[in-house]
Amino acid sequence: MHPYRTHSCAALRASDAGSNVRLSGWIHSKRDHGGLLFIDLRDQTGVTQIVIPAGTALLETAEKLRVESVITVTGEVVLRAEGTVNPNLPTGEIELRARELEVRSQAAVLPFQVAGHENYPEDLRLKYRYIDLRREKVRRNILLRSDVIASLRRRMIEHGFHEYQTPLLTASSPEGARDFLVPARLHPGKFYALPQAPQMFKQLLMVAGFDRYFQIAPCFRDEASRADRSPGEFYQLDLEMAFVTQDEVFAVLEDVLSGVFAEFGQGRTVSTAPFVRIPYLDAMRDYGSDKPDLRNPLKITEVTDAFANSGFGLFAKIAASGGSIRAIPAPGAADRPRGFFDKLNAWARENGSGGLGYIQFDATEGAKGPIAKNLEAERVEQIRSACGLEPGDAVFFAAGSGDAFVKFSGLARTKIAQELDLIEQGAFRFCWITDFPMYELNEDTGRIDFSHNPFSMPQGGLEALNTQDPLTIKAYQYDIVCNGIELSSGAIRNHLPEVMLRAFEIAGYSADDVEARFGGMLNAFRYGAPPHGGSAPGVDRMVMLLADEPNIREVTLFPLNQQAEDLMMGAPAAVEPARLKELSLALDLPKPKVTVRPE
Numbered sequence: 226m227h228p229y230r231t232h233s234c235a236a237l238r239a240s241d242a243g244s245n246v247r248l249s250g251w252i253h254s255k256r257d258h259g260g261l262l263f264i265d266l267r268d269q270t271g272v273t274q275i276v277i278p279a280g281t282a283l284l285e286t287a288e289k290l291r292v293e294s295v296i297t298v299t300g301e302v303v304l305r306a307e308g309t310v311n312p313n314l315p316t317g318e319i320e321l322r323a324r325e326l327e328v329r330s331q332a333a334v335l336p337f338q339v340a341g342h343e344n345y346p347e348d349l350r351l352k353y354r355y356i357d358l359r360r361e362k363v364r365r366n367i368l369l370r371s372d373v374i375a376s377l378r379r380r381m382i383e384h385g386f387h388e389y390q391t392p393l394l395t396a397s398s399p400e401g402a403r404d405f406l407v408p409a410r411l412h413p414g415k416f417y418a419l420p421q422a423p424q425m426f427k428q429l430l431m432v433a434g435f436d437r438y439f440q441i442a443p444c445f446r447d448e449a450s451r452a453d454r455s456p457g458e459f460y461q462l463d464l465e466m467a468f469v470t471q472d473e474v475f476a477v478l479e480d481v482l483s484g485v486f487a488e489f490g491q492g493r494t495v496s497t498a499p500f501v502r503i504p505y506l507d508a509m510r511d512y513g514s515d516k517p518d519l520r521n522p523l524k525i526t527e528v529t530d531a532f533a534n535s536g537f538g539l540f541a542k543i544a545a546s547g548g549s550i551r552a553i554p555a556p557g558a559a560d561r562p563r564g565f566f567d568k569l570n571a572w573a574r575e576n577g578s579g580g581l582g583y584i585q586f587d588a589t590e591g592a593k594g595p596i597a598k599n600l601e602a603e604r605v606e607q608i609r610s611a612c613g614l615e616p617g618d619a620v621f622f623a624a625g626s627g628d629a630f631v632k633f634s635g636l637a638r639t640k641i642a643q644e645l646d647l648i649e650q651g652a653f654r655f656c657w658i659t660d661f662p663m664y665e666l667n668e669d670t671g672r673i674d675f676s677h678n679p680f681s682m683p684q685g686g687l688e689a690l691n692t693q694d695p696l697t698i699k700a701y702q703y704d705i706v707c708n709g710i711e712l713s714s715g716a717i718r719n720h721l722p723e724v725m726l727r728a729f730e731i732a733g734y735s736a737d738d739v740e741a742r743f744g745g746m747l748n749a750f751r752y753g754a755p756p757h758g759g760s761a762p763g764v765d766r767m768v769m770l771l772a773d774e775p776n777i778r779e780v781t782l783f784p785l786n787q788q789a790e791d792l793m794m795g796a797p798a799a800v801e802p803a804r805l806k807e808l809s810l811a812l813d814l815p816k817p818k819v820t821v822r823p824e
Contacts, residue, residue: 229297235271239318241302248273248321249297249329251359252290254340262287265340266298266321269364274311274320275300283326293332293339293359299325347778352792354783366780369489370768374441376488377462377764380481386437386464391426393419393443396742403447405457413809419445422761424680425746427465428718431757432749439464441764447789453710453766455777456789461713465759471701471717474758475499475657478705482712482762486653489771494652500705501656508658513551513635515658518709520649521642525634526552528622531607537600540582540624548626551634554612555641558619559585565644566594569621572640578633581621584608588616596622639709653707653770660684661702664695664731675732677702681716683728690727705762707770715760722750 229249237246250268257263260279264287265272275298277287290296300323311317336352337345339359350357357363378388397404397418404418420426422444430438442463450456462481466474479498486495501519508515511524529550532540540550558565566583573581584597584605592605612620621641623634642648663683665676673695681700683689689698701717719725725747729739739747768780778784785791805812 233270234268295330386439391423460764461761496655504660519654555619663698663700713762717758720754
């Protein structure tokens with residue numbers, strides 16, 4: 226017999242009754258029934274109930290063991306007594322009557338319990354992550370992540386892709402976030418950077434003639450934590466294809482992602498190919514976001530003209546000053562009590578807006594509410610018609626200007642749908658956001674910056690770069706979005722040196738700057754580069770959606786906390802002076818803040 230186990234803790238069934246077996250695992254829980262001791266023994270696969278009979282030598286040993294101690298138990302599989310079968314447990318028809326028990330490792334007093342569903346402080350969980358990972362929900366999430374990655378690999382290989390590993394020590398590049406820098410001991414004063422993404426290397430693979438590349442790629446960005454973004458590192462399904470159009474990139478990802486989400490979605494509805502495509506400007510107009518949640522059926526309508534020079538003075542002034550009034554429908558909300566509208570108005574003020582005006586289209590009384598009283602009847606009808614409203618519906622209005630206002634209108638769309646319980650449940654709704662602007666105006670510096678990926682091909686090529694206002698140029702850039710979560714950015718790449726140099730020149734980079742920063746890739750393009758494109762859906766975000774978790778740390782094996790600290794391993798940590806000297810580094814730490822107390 227194997228020294229540790231003949232079966233896993235989820236393997237035994239009624240058909241095994243009478244067998245002599247050996248199990249190993251952790252003591253999940255103990256129950257003392259008047260000298261008869263029951264132990265739930267757990268390993269990665271599941272749980273088996275162990276019975277320590279009264280009057281045996283094993284009882285005294287078992288009683289002294291704390292939960293989470295590791296033991297090996299040998300004994301006979303027996304059927305549970307009538308009335309004690311647990312139908313919720315795969316092994317619920319049997320139990321193991323112990324004959325031998327060997328203690329492999331005794332557990333100290335736990336900082337928190339593994340059994341049960343208690344909520345514990347996140348910092349405590351991360352400090353003892355190895356214990357947290359024993360808990361059923363967390364363990365299930367991590368196994369799901371492993372299975373999703375295996376499925377992604379299989380599906381990519383079926384599409385003719387090969388997996389290649391790109392370097393982790395590379396040069397710094399401007400990709401929208403801070404790099405993590407690694408001092409080069411053999412080159413004092415110089416640094417490697419951990420890759421924000423394998424962007425240039427995967428493009429160089431296309432130049433080298435490898436048509437279809439993919440990798441489950443680690444990426445490193447020194448940026449703040451968010452619910453859907455890990456600080457420090459994350460993983461993505463990185464892919465690139467040569468001699469392809471945008472449509473062909475879409476077709477591959479639609480097949481892979483819809484397949485993975487159907488496989489692990491536990492019966493939830495999944496968008497089928499082709500996914501909805503929404504140009505960026507349309508997304509901002511109709512949804513107030515470039516990450517629209519299509520489970521929400523509401524669409525925003527521009528109604529500025531209906532208020533221009535109207536009797537409703539506040540909105541008329543906003544329209545006259547170049548602002549915008551946007552309408553968000555509220556189907557069936559006309560008969561809601563006044564408190565419903567007041568609640569949404571208060572929410573709007575809490576989120577930095579002046580409020581949310583509204584009109585109710587009562588089935589009997591017609592249009593009513595403060596705005597309807599002060600707005601000409603024909604203008605009210607214009608709004609009703611533009612928004613497709615019926616008797617019994619209501620409509621809310623957001624007014625303002627600028628990016629913050631557009632974003633607020635998107636938040637209002639979401640909030641109204643939530644309050645009316647309109648968000649579709651049990652579904653994964655995908656869409657592509659296409660035709661992103663190539664450039665944007667930096668409000669702080671007044672300079673033109675890349676709005677997305679700097680290596681994207683501008684629509685119209687070199688002619689567009691030379692003849693158009695940069696802020697009107699669109700790029701072959703796209704995002705894939707699921708349920709309001711951006712899974713990936715991608716693009717058809719700029720593979721022509723002259724186009725690349727001009728594109729960077731518009732963003733303020735001289736030819737020397739481009740040569741210094743991207744000389745490796747630029748030179749490669751001079752030796753014959755195929756048209757190519759790709760994308761990189763985030764693995765962490767996929768699993769977060771599939772596991773229905775609101776925070777990405779719940780699906781990450783050993784995540785950092787919100788302050789980008791590893792509480793378990795004590796990172797980041799100070800380094801002794803001798804090591805800094807070896808790296809030719811000297812510290813210039815910020816001075817601690819001095820708090821002056823009033824006398």
